[in-house]
Amino acid sequence: MTPYPPHTPHSSGSRRTPGAVGDSAPRPDGPLKVRGAFAYSSDLEARDMLWGTTLRSPHPRARILAVDTAEALALPGVRAVLTHRDVPGRNLHGAMVVDQPVLAVDTVRYEGEPVAVVAAEDPETARRAAELVRVAYEVLPPVTDAEAALAPDSPAVHADGNLLRHVPLRRGRAARGEPLTADVVVRGVYEVGMQDQAFLGPESGLAVPDPDGGVTLHVATQWLHVDHDQVVAALGLPREKVRLHLAGVGGAFGAREDLSMHAHACLLALRTGRPVKMCYTREESFVGHVHRHPAKMAYEHGATRDGRLVYVKASIVLDGGAYSSSSPAVAGTVATCSLGPYEVPDAEVDVRVVYTNNPPCGAMRGFGAVQACFGYESQMDRLARELGMDPVELRVRNAVAEGSAVANGQVLDHPAPVAELLRRVRDRPMPAPAPPEGAHLARTASRGESVVRGVGYAVGFKNVGFVEGFDDYSTARVRLECDGGQARAVVTSAAAEVGQGVVTVQAQIARTELGVEQVAVEFGDSSFGSAGPSSSSRQTYVTGGAVKAAAEAVRARVLARADRLLGRPGTATGLSGGAVTGAGGQVLCKLADVLGDEAVEETVEWHHRPTFPLDPHTGQGDSVFQFAFAAHRAVVDVDVELGLVRAVEIATAQDVGKAVNPQALLGQIHGGTVQGLGLALMEEIRVEGGLMQNPSFTDYLIPTVHDVPPMHVDVLELADPHAPYGVRGVGEPPNISSPAAVAAAVRDATGLDLPRIPLRPEDVAGLTGPAGSGGR
Amino acid sequence: MRLTLTVNGEPYDIDGVAGTESLLSVLRLRLGLSGAKNACEQGQCGSCSVHLDGVLVCACLVPAPQAHGRSVETVEGLAGEDGPHPVQEAFLACGAVQCGFCTPGMLKATEDLLRRCPDPGEAEIKDALAGNLCRCTGYRHILDAVRMAADRTRALEARP
Amino acid sequence: MSRPAAMDFLLPDRLDEALHAMAAREGTVPVAGGTDVMVRLARGRERPPAAVDLTRIPGLARWERSAGRVRIGATVPYTRIAGELAGPLPGLAVAARTVGSRQIRNRGTVGGALGTASAGGDVHPVLLACDAEVELVSARGTRRVPVREFYTGPGRTVRAPDELVRAVLVPEAEGPQSYAKAGRRGALVVATCSFAVALRPSRGRVGTGIGAAADRPLPACEAERFVAGELAERRLWRSRGPLPDSVLTRFGELAAAAASPADDVRGSSAYRRHAVAVLARRALGWVWDDYRADRTAKEAACA
Secondary structure, eight states: OOOOOOOOOOOSSSSOOTTOTTSOOOOTTHHHHHHTOOOBGGGOOOTTOEEEEEEEOSSSSEEEEEEEOHHHHHSTTEEEEEOGGGOOSOSOBOSSSOOBOSSOSSEEOSTTOEEEEEEESSHHHHHHHHHHOEEEEEEOOOOOOHHHHTSTTSOOSSTTOSEEEEEEEEEGGGTTTOOOOOSEEEEEEEEEOOOOOOOSSOSEEEEEEOTTSOEEEEEOOSOHHHHHHHHHHHHTOOGGGEEEEEOBOOOOTTTTSSOSSHHHHHHHHHHHSSOEEEEOOHHHHHHHSOBOOOEEEEEEEEEOTTSOEEEEEEEEEEEEESSOTTHHHHHHHHHHHTTOSBOOSEEEEEEEEEEOSSOOBOOOTTTTHHHHHHHHHHHHHHHHHHHTOOHHHHHHHHBOOTTOBOTTSOBOOSOOOHHHHHHHHHHSOOOOOOOOOOSBTTBOSOSSTTEEEEEEEEEEEEEOSOOTTOOOOEEEEEEEEEETTEEEEEEEEOOOOSSSOHHHHHHHHHHHHHOOSOEEEEEOOTTSOOOOOSOTTOHHHHHHHHHHHHHHHHHHHHHHHHHHHHTOTTOOOEEETTEEEOTTSOEEEEHHHHHTTOOEEEEEEEOOOOOOOOOTTTOOSOOOSOEEEEEEEEEEEEETTTTEEEEEEEEEEEEOSSOSSHHHHHHHHHHHHHHHHHHHHTOOOOEETTEESOOSTTTSOOOOGGGOOOEEEEEEOOOOTTSGGGOOOOSSHHHHHHHHHHHHHHHHHHOBOOOEESOOHHHHTTOSHHHHOOBO | OOEEEEETTEEEEEOOOOTTOBHHHIIIIISOOOOSOOSOSSSSSOTTEEEETTEEEEGGGSBGGGGTTOEEEOGGGTSBTTBOOHHHHHHHHTTOOSSOSSHHHHHHHHHHHHHHOSSOOHHHHHHHHTTOOOSSSOSHHHHHHHHHHHHHHHHHHHOO | OOOSSOOEEEOOSSHHHHHHHHHHSTTOEEESSOTTHHHHHHTTSOOOSEEEEOTTOGGGGOEEEETTEEEEETTOBHHHHHHHSTTTOHHHHHHHHTSSOHHHHHHOBHHHHHHHOOTTOTHHHHHHHTTOEEEEEETTEEEEEEGGGTEEETTEESOOTTOEEEEEEEEOOSSOEEEEEEOSSSSSOOOSEEEEEEEEGGGTEEEEEEESSSSSOBOOHHHHHHHHHHHHHTTHHHHOOOOOHHHHHHHHHHHHHHOOOOOBTTBOHHHHHHHHHHHHHHHHHHHHHHHHHTOOOOOOTTO
16 A cells, blocks of 8 residues: 555664554554544533533624523523623633633624523523524624735724734845845745634533532543633633543644633533533534634745745735634744745745634644745745746755754754655656546546646645744653553643544653553543643654653662662663663563552653744744654646546655654644645635635535545654654644645646635636636 | 334334434434434534444434334444454554544444445445545545455455 | 424325325425435424425335336435436436435435425436426325426425425436536535436437526526537438537537526636536537447446
């Protein structure tokens, strides 16, 4: 099947523990998941449970004149109807900027904004009651265009104006105020539509009131602790009276970084004194979480005749929607990634993220780097055409390497094999011509007529983990104990398992460091130390680092204890195969004998190396602790008359530092690549006048198995000396460059400019003229 | 109404089922069989796939009363007394499970395919799974798993 | 669980019981596969007083061939149409194969498609191209309506509120047929637009149907007349000679002219009009090539 270099066995330690770092260890939650017995948040139940539902604004911008809940409360079976007046604490939340009401007060700023919540004996009654809440709105014209929102005369979405963050970036001549000129100049304006994370498991949770007057919330999330802070504030309770537990998560991709039903369910449970379950429908899920920012990007690249980049100018506007969510950080990422993984001496970039009355945007896999990559890689192809140069050669010529500086001025102090990644995807043999598809399923439109093959390349990069001075540490506890004569380890952290496999990785690390096969991984709740979020490709690095450090501390104590037991200080040097080993790898004693009844436990709060803020005027600063890179080659067949695209093959090359779990790693690369394919070809939330047009899986299309081509993955393992085991974050890079590569391939087939993704059939068929497409 | 049906071989009588309820709602909320997942309410994701009288269906689109007197098989009934179904084993072995929300539906669709077509080619596998969305895996490991399950099932059946 | 909105769900096993129920209460909804009805119910925006299950009425779940036509009962699912009728009804079988997913095809029915009459439903263009007839039945009696007179507007048909679609009668193919569907995704997608064409050499007729390019499914009458005239004039039915590109192109243009497409999230009106022209041109080219080679549709494996 997929050619993949066989992973090399872990080299340290005399006897290798099965399931250690480097093995494709099986997921510990796998058996439950294939039996249908894994408890996702939407599967939770409690005795005497009520069902909660949310009344949402039908308008993107309106004043609330009055809310009347009497009729809803009178419906038999209804137990509570709550509005903003019933929020005892702070009626605002936000993971970064606290600007979003828990329940709307006097204004609604987007379609779907929560106005009231209802608890009733069954879901149907709750839903009907919500319909009976009478809200009088004064409808206002919505602010729907991000660029227009920046005009001084635009209505303000929030009192302090529509500019949410401006990140200016000035390098070289631009920083010195000198004009930017070059022999060859290419310009383009590119757009990216609003993508949805479209995880399969909708937002849901169960809030259970506690006898101490507090509440316990079981919820699917990416970061318990940041949710906890916000729920505590909304409830106005002491921290210890609010407990958050991770429930089974059906995918995340950034859409679970903000609160959804968290505070609402807790408010209802506390008011009614009964457990309350809330579970969004798919339509509600579309308005219940943030999306990938739509972006409009005006780029200008200057180069020498022999294809060396001289400068880049860019003005990038992101539509942040109605509330801030992660927008400030996304804007920072766009700026830091805006030049691509290329050496660019001079740069003048302005990134602005703007409030509008469109659906709020925030985190989605790739976090701004996806949009920027589509911009700068489209420009690289345009420049290659202008220069008559091979597009890969142009990229290789300008590629950064270890020791290069990127857009924020940061010098890469770890491997950055950009040229190598490009060469690897380029040098793969091309796939054979595909037979005409003929009549099967939805593709009955062509028997090979007008089908043209296209090939496109892209390379992208992004920071791993949080940036700009934020300390996204992780906490892990490792216990080594004896259980019926067998040594086993128990790892505890609050790292959210969202499908990516952090639960597997933690066990692999404990096996590696402690030489025991039996490892249990337990989820810490909000009373345990934070693990930071399952986002930004960071958990293997950061929580992995914490587990490694805790396990090392445990090992040191066990070895010291063994030394005492053996009466020979310094003889015990390692743990392997459930035994204590000496310098030559020989077994000194069984681990069980050393441990006895006394477990050894260590808890470590682990911090990656510090990062620093960006200079507010120049966007310069060592804001990132690690960058990650991937390149794609996409091969497509395009029905150029009908504008329909079929991916034939996608090749990926990615540097992962260390393949901790090769099989899970491939799963990340496949999945990320396909989400990018979806953005290139079909995935877009269409918003008109602030109203979402397609909040369903009938009309928001994500790739099916029929849309996915064979994917060849080439993994490089160039260790990052700063990272545990040399690992590099892997989740996002494959999502960053695949949209740009697919779009480039379609351009190659059609000869059209195609400056906007997702590519609509009318664009690809050349029907949309200069605005949407245009010839070249 | 009173609904009588068999689920994974077990008979059930359920009172007070509303005409607007779906089979999925009955399975999940009344019988506590939460293996079939609710993800789109429109038959557009396949997460709720079950067999109804041996026919693969989206349980969200089956009016519960229609299941009266009929037999339903869910993911909970896949494993036999002698251990997991080959399809379950293959999904684990191939890394076809990430978040796992699509997995019950994928398993049922795969089982259904192998009942009809013991040695499916790529096109048949894709046709069989096209109604089951997965957002995590990019499907490649799922395709591997279906092939492995087909091979193992045929090998088991070839044994004397 | 208490449910405020009661909807009776009737499970008749005889047709007359179902018809009685349909007549008894206005707004009663017939249900077979549930693929449309359940979506509407799940949103809670529709609460009919009663639903009548049709899946227990044995006569509705059969198809039979008689007098040169296939009579397909209203509750025969797409899977069976695709698997069992590819011989006599190749166009309908192809269209049935493009519907949704395996799960949807196992449940969805031609009767349901005719009841819902969505402009984008995959089977309508083929039924139009084949000059099918819809058999409607009520407590008042039975009538047959040519499918070309059946669709009256968006989601509207000549079916009276108390009537059921009992069957559709489709002439057996006497020549090649095809169904061309453009969708943005490789599977599980509602047509952006579609086109069906069926050759009836004995009558010198070329039947057509357009999907998702107007407020209802509709035939491309001008295009039909044009190509029938060209075929006759050039004596191509007999000679089986090639159809000139100019004829194919003109046929596509006339088909596009018949459409009156809307802009929506699935495609722009300009694209739809363009795509109808392309699909029509290609579909006619395919059936004509097949006619010249005397080919019939291939059966699908493991369908």
